Amino acid sequence: xxxxxxxxxxxxxxxxxxxxxxxxxxxxxxxxxxxxxxxxxxxxxxxxxxxxxxxxxxxxxxxxxxxxxxxxxxxxxxxxxxxxxxxxxxxxxxxxxxxxxxxxxxxxxxxxxxxxxxxxxxxxxxxxxxxxxxxxxxxxxxxxxxxxxxxxxxxxxxxxxxxxxxxxxxxxxxxxxxxxxxxxxxxxxxxxxxxxxxxxxxxxxxxxxxxxxxxxxxxxxxxxxxxxxxxxxxxxxxxxxxxxxxxxxxxxxxxxxxxxxxxxxxxxxxxxxxxxxxxxxxxxxxxxxxxxxxxxxxxxxxxxxxxxxxxxxxxxxxxxxxxxxxxxxxxxxxxxxxxxxxxxxxxxxxxxxxxxxxxxxxxxxxxxxxxxxxxxxxxxxxxxxxxxxxxxxxxxxxxx
Amino acid sequence: xxxxxxxxxxxxxxxxxxxxxxxxxxxxxxxxxxxxxxxxxxxxxxxxxxxxxxxxxxxxxxxxxxxxxxxxxxxxxxxxxxxxxxxxxxxxxxxxxxxxxxxxxxxxxxxxxxxxxxxxxxxxxxxxxxxxxxxxxxxxxxxxxxxxxxxxxxxxxxxxxxxxxxxxxxxxxxxxxxxxxxxxxxxxxxxxxxxxxxxxxxxxxxxxxxxxxxxxxxxxxxxxxxxxxxxxxxxxxxxxxxxxxxxxxxxxxxxxxxxxxxxxxxxxxxxxxxxxxxxxxxxxxxxxxxxxxxxxxxxxxxxxxxxxxxxxxxxxxxxxxxxxxxxxxxxxxxxxxxxxxxxxxxxxxxxxxxxxxxxxxxxxxxxxxxxxx
Numbered sequence: 001x002x003x004x005x006x007x008x009x010x011x012x013x014x015x016x017x018x019x020x021x022x023x024x025x026x027x028x029x030x031x032x033x034x035x036x037x038x039x040x041x042x043x044x045x046x047x048x049x050x051x052x053x054x055x056x057x058x059x060x061x062x063x064x065x066x067x068x069x070x071x072x073x074x075x076x077x078x079x080x081x082x083x084x085x086x087x088x089x090x091x092x093x094x095x096x097x098x099x100x101x102x103x104x105x106x107x108x109x110x111x112x113x114x115x116x117x118x119x120x121x122x123x124x125x126x127x128x129x130x131x132x133x134x135x136x137x138x139x140x141x142x143x144x145x146x147x148x149x150x151x152x153x154x155x156x157x158x159x160x161x162x163x164x165x166x167x168x169x170x171x172x173x174x175x176x177x178x179x180x181x182x183x184x185x186x187x188x189x190x191x192x193x194x195x196x197x198x199x200x201x202x203x204x205x206x207x208x209x210x211x212x213x214x215x216x217x218x219x220x221x222x223x224x225x226x227x228x229x230x231x232x233x234x235x236x237x238x239x240x241x242x243x244x245x246x247x248x249x250x251x252x253x254x255x256x257x258x259x260x261x262x263x264x265x266x267x268x269x270x271x272x273x274x275x276x277x278x279x280x281x282x283x284x285x286x287x288x289x290x291x292x293x294x295x296x297x298x299x300x301x302x303x304x305x306x307x308x309x310x311x312x313x314x315x316x317x318x319x320x321x322x323x324x325x326x327x328x329x330x331x332x333x334x335x336x337x338x339x340x341x342x343x344x345x346x347x348x349x350x351x352x353x354x355x356x357x358x359x360x361x362x363x364x365x366x367x368x369x370x371x372x373x374x375x376x377x378x379x380x381x382x383x384x385x386x387x388x389x390x391x392x393x394x395x396x397x398x399x400x
Numbered sequence: 401x402x403x404x405x406x407x408x409x410x411x412x413x414x415x416x417x418x419x420x421x422x423x424x425x426x427x428x429x430x431x432x433x434x435x436x437x438x439x440x441x442x443x444x445x446x447x448x449x450x451x452x453x454x455x456x457x458x459x460x461x462x463x464x465x466x467x468x469x470x471x472x473x474x475x476x477x478x479x480x481x482x483x484x485x486x487x488x489x490x491x492x493x494x495x496x497x498x499x500x501x502x503x504x505x506x507x508x509x510x511x512x513x514x515x516x517x518x519x520x521x522x523x524x525x526x527x528x529x530x531x532x533x534x535x536x537x538x539x540x541x542x543x544x545x546x547x548x549x550x551x552x553x554x555x556x557x558x559x560x561x562x563x564x565x566x567x568x569x570x571x572x573x574x575x576x577x578x579x580x581x582x583x584x585x586x587x588x589x590x591x592x593x594x595x596x597x598x599x600x601x602x603x604x605x606x607x608x609x610x611x612x613x614x615x616x617x618x619x620x621x622x623x624x625x626x627x628x629x630x631x632x633x634x635x636x637x638x639x640x641x642x643x644x645x646x647x648x649x650x651x652x653x654x655x656x657x658x659x660x661x662x663x664x665x666x667x668x669x670x671x672x673x674x675x676x677x678x679x680x681x682x683x684x685x686x687x688x689x690x691x692x693x694x695x696x697x698x699x700x701x702x703x704x705x706x707x708x709x710x711x712x713x714x715x716x717x718x719x720x721x722x723x724x725x726x727x728x729x730x731x732x733x734x735x736x737x738x739x740x741x742x743x744x745x746x747x748x749x750x751x752x753x754x755x756x757x758x759x760x761x762x763x764x765x766x767x768x769x770x771x772x773x
Binding site: 046047048049050052054055057058059061062068083088089091120122123126127129130133134135136138139140141142143146181185186188189192193196197201202203204205206207208216219228350355388 | 422464490491492497524526528529530531532533547549550552554555557558560562564565566567568569570571572573574653654656657661662665666667668669671672675676679680684687689690691692693694
């Protein structure tokens with residue numbers, strides 16, 4: 001038993017020496033530096049207001065905290081619903097070892113999206129108002145807020161299985177395991193809604209959006225792209241975890257990792273091809289072909305050819321040739337492509353008609369805060385994977 | 401409104417995430433045409449001289465509503481300083497209204513246009529707000545409820561006119577925008593800006609009557625105005641209306657369709673119910689199919705084993721039987737062969753005897769006896 005779970009020894013080795021913050025910082029210098037910088041920005045944010053740390057203004061009320069932390073954060077955390085539905089609903093048994101890492105990173109992804117929103121909204125203590133005080137049901141953002149709130153709850157419950165196994169609370173774990181299927185179905189419903197609604201946020205402002213990115217189908221684009229965003233992120237995170245957290249993985253994880261990479265590679269390749277087609281159909285539907293020769297058109301071509309068509313092709317080749325390295329590279333390009341798309345919609349296409357002097361560029365402290373949030377997330381992920389059965393099975397519980 | 405929403409719902413049925421109904425793509429439905437007695441203001445750019453008195457009037461009546469100037473913020477220029485007009489300005493948290501100057505080609509004199517909340521009939525800000533912090537009153541003004549505002553600033557994204565402004569340097573910030581001086585209107589007074597206009601460029605009244613006034617001005621002054629009352633239909637219509645001697649787009653007024661903000665998002669919001677209703681069915685179906693496939697596979701495997709065993713047993717039986725039969729046949733054949741051999745030997749013996757004795761009678765008797773055996 002112990003041979004299969006080498007990490008149990010590690011846990012003891014790591015925790016038995018007295019907990020020492022000094023040593024922890026010495027061993028994680030970069031993390032400590034980024035967190036210190038984030039705390040500095042946090043103090044300024046909550047003492048000087050948004051204006052003290054950001055370049056947001058009346059024309060650009062949403063900056064990179066929305067573009068990156070919210071739009072990209074939610075899209076890249078879509079691995080939770082894609083992997084759980086593949087394994088539990090579609091019955092793809094190969095993906096078993098991918099379920100817990102995906103649920104864990106989705107849970108942390110959404111958790112830190114909500115953390116980041118506390119920095120972005122003017123009155124973070126009122127963030128619960130849309131759910132509990134005054135429901136603005138005509139708002140797309142209300143739907144996003146409600147779904148993110150509910151889905152974060154679902155993810156917390158799904159993820160809690162790992163925590164309860166770690167804590168040894170068998171009774172409650174058993175109850176939650178029985179809820180797996182309904183939770184998975186709810187996860188897909190809520191994800192379908194808010195992933196698409198993040199795109200639908202921009203439906204209300206057609207006059208402010210560049211026509212090449214404004215389409216009545218933008219909710220569909222956001223939803224479909226979240227699928228390959230999530231799967232690519234699982235592949236990407238998997239390759240990172242194999243570098244940094246290799247010793248936390250059991251035999252099953254190491255054995256199935258390549259199979260999972262191939263499976264997601266194949267799925268991504270196909271979904272991205274479909275996504276490319278619907279993006280092109282939208283250009284045809286609005287008859288925007290003439291705009292393709294403009295600078296914005298070229299930028300769109302870069303997004304579609306360089307960051308959708310190319311990775312789709314690389315995924316296909318990687319799967320056919322069984323080249324894991326190529327698939328991982330395609331995953332990185334895909335993730336960058338999704339980030340590019342969300343930035344294009346929310347910052348490039350939005351306010352495209354404003355003169356360049358009035359355009360927004362993030363303040364360094366805005367970037368520092370986004371980096372801070374990502375750092376917190378990675379640190380939390382490392383902590384969880386070190387102590388809880390995420391990248392390995394707990395010896396006392398069989399797979400579910 | 402109900403009917404339109406219902407149609408929007410229908411149009412998006414069956415799709416995962418839907419598309420708002422676009423103008424002209426559905427059967428024509430009568431939209432909301434505004435509250436009957438709602439008031440508004442007509443701004444006439446042909447009369448406006450850009451004196452900024454309206455800005456001063458606004459400031460004097462709203463001084464208590466906006467945050468006081470502080471050290472960090474650059475001091476606002478006095479209202480008699482007209483040099484600010486040389487720069488494009490917009491509303492901000494301390495100025496609910498601004499006047500901008502536009503130099504138009506082929507015109508010697510500049511054209512001025514006042515800028516403030518248009519108090520839309522179907523406001524984008526109110527539609528976008530996720531806590532209902534904006535209310536369209538039946539009297540006309542669109543009002544803000546600071547006690548509810550979370551500060552997400554989606555209203556600022558949604559507003560096609562770039563009106564709502566934010567107090568970015570406050571720790572407890574709020575959104576600021578023109579109220580149409582709703583408290584003053586309730587007291588029977590004019591809005592601050594209208595009251596201070598020296599050139600009658602601002603006309604306050606019922607929106608329905610302002611439209612008549614505007615049409616009359618266009619009709620009575622041929623060549624003075626472009627034949628377009630900005631705000632009559634834009635995004636479902638606004639309670640502020642504009643007359644201009646030049647196309648409104650030259651005055652920084654965006655060209656907007658007639659579709660109101662709520663219509664732009666109702667389809668997508670309606671599809672939420674569709675997803676909630678149909679996704680469990682589809683996903684449950686997928687789950688059932690994959691479970692059934694597993695079960696069937698397991699059953700097939702079981703059956704195959706049973707069959708294989710049965711088949712193997714059958715084959716073994718047949719083989720045994722064949723072997724038995726063959727063995728029997730071989731035994732019979734061997735007996736027959738031996739009998740035949742014995743008979744032949746007997747015959748040979750007899751023949752040999754007969755050849756010795758010369759007696760034929762006993763030969764046939766011996767032969768019969770051998771065949772019976």
